[in-house]
Amino acid sequence: MNLAAAIFLDGLIDASWLFIVAVGLTLVFGVLNILNFAHGSLYALGAYTAASAVGWYYGGNIGPAFLGYFVMLAAALVVAIAIGPLMERGLLRLFYRRDEVVLVLVTYALFLILEDATKLIWGVNPYYAYEPYGLLGDVSLFGLNYVAYDFALVGLALLTGVLLWLGLNRTITGKVILAVIHDREISGAMGVDVNRVFVLAFTFGVFLAALGGAFTAPKISVQPGISIAVILLSFAVVVIGGLGSVEGAAIAALIVGLARSAAIHLMPSAELFIVYLVMALVLALRPEGLFQRTTARKI
């Protein structure tokens, strides 16, 4: 019973940040048709920026402790605004006429470059931003002790999901984005500024990656290599859920989170293995993921 609860809660916590990161990846794929390998690096940039900002904020006793969370949020925003438009307009735009796979390779090159850029800026030593982690105290559930921050993360993921859903389905901008996802050419013909939607969606995707990074930074030691682990996981989440599907990303994040925490509790050596096993199984049964988009076949 205790074990089941532990697996469930750990899985839920794991799923929360995974969802935030993966939904950014899936949104970018939906709108721009890019499977962004550099998404993990953007997560890492968010984590590093937040860790530095948090270190500066608490180190200098700048303001009240709880405002540290807003510092983390601001860090994610800064990364998104600095990187998003630059990357989309400056680079990715040049490759839109090319094959999907070429674009994957372009972002792979970006991943390599960003990895080294991160090392140049922050060095190779780990950063810790532990202050915000303990701020909310501890909670006890089913006789298990958890840091309350972990559940705040679950709340943040829920909030992100709900806001994203509302934003996409209940606002004009959201509807325009959905229209571009559905058919970029027809949307363009109807007067939608597709380029603007691209910049907007990509920047928002970067923001989600950086947000995931910024709010996991207090839980982990921020060091080189985190981007690879994250991209491999969120990649699996997105593929399991169905590329471009927000609901799919939520369900898949839960599946991956639970599978991973089950593996960690029951069979630690299978941690990464199990994620890809689930992915292969899902793909074998439903090639386009759990929530596949129905698209008209164009000839």
Added chain:
Amino acid sequence: MAGWLRTSAAALVCFVALVLLGRVLPNWFVLVATLAFAKGIVALGLVVLMRCGLVSFGQGIFFCTGAYAAGLTMRLLGLDDGVLLTALGGLLALILGLIIAPLLAGYRGIFFATLTLALSMIAYGILDKVSWLGGSDGFNLHAPSFVGYHPATPQDVSYAIFVLTSLATVVAAALCRIHFDSLRGLLSLAARDNEIRVEYLGASVRWVSGMNFAVAALLAGIGGALSALSLGHIDPDFAFWTTSGEFVFLAILSGYASVTAVFVASIIVELVRSYSSQYFPNTWQGALGLFLLLVILFLPQGLGSLLLVRRGKPKSQEVRAESGK
């Protein structure tokens, strides 16, 4: 002269030239070239796949199959004949490829890429954790023999592996060229262009992609076994996604118009890597990424298009069709 005869003659000339060059060139270059050719063979397999419009991000699974088949045979059975080990590596990868091919033949585009990636990551997970396979550290191989010839010095060993790799390279390249120009090979290009049309004309796209997948597996296995012999060490990184990504990189860099371009690209990349790791030890990955970006940006059809243009030929049909997109 018939096309296949000309190709075979060119292959023979290349092989003789390589064998002679290997004697003259410095030892470090021979090592780099061996590894480049071994990886080039894998990338050649990817080019075969790319011709029918498929890109696998998981060639690592066959690469590591070939390497581990060779390595484990040497370690557990005590066989150390390089030729035999290479053939065995290729054979086992081919068998695995034939098993997986029917599962994958129905997938296209990004789904094919991600599914192959998943399979190779599962292989990585297994290799990383199973201790009798060497675990995460892998294991070392001792120097192989070659049909009764036991090279004495390390230089002789690396030269012998180089000759073996060159032989595998020219044979694979020549066979691929002949295949590409054959009716069966051209069918791949047709499937890449328009699958529905090919199906209506009475050919099976599934069959074409399945066969291409098996060929790619065979070549990746051979390349894996040769890399393992040349490096003298095997670890799970052979199956890691960065390894697979490197092969995709090579294949895109060379393009699918020319077979020679694959190996030229492979040598260039291997040189760029060893130079940049020497001169920018902390940023060589970034340098490689920048190089990749520049190539994709300025050479959309890969190095192969460059070779074709320089030869004074009008751009071949395939290259033109691609740039017209």
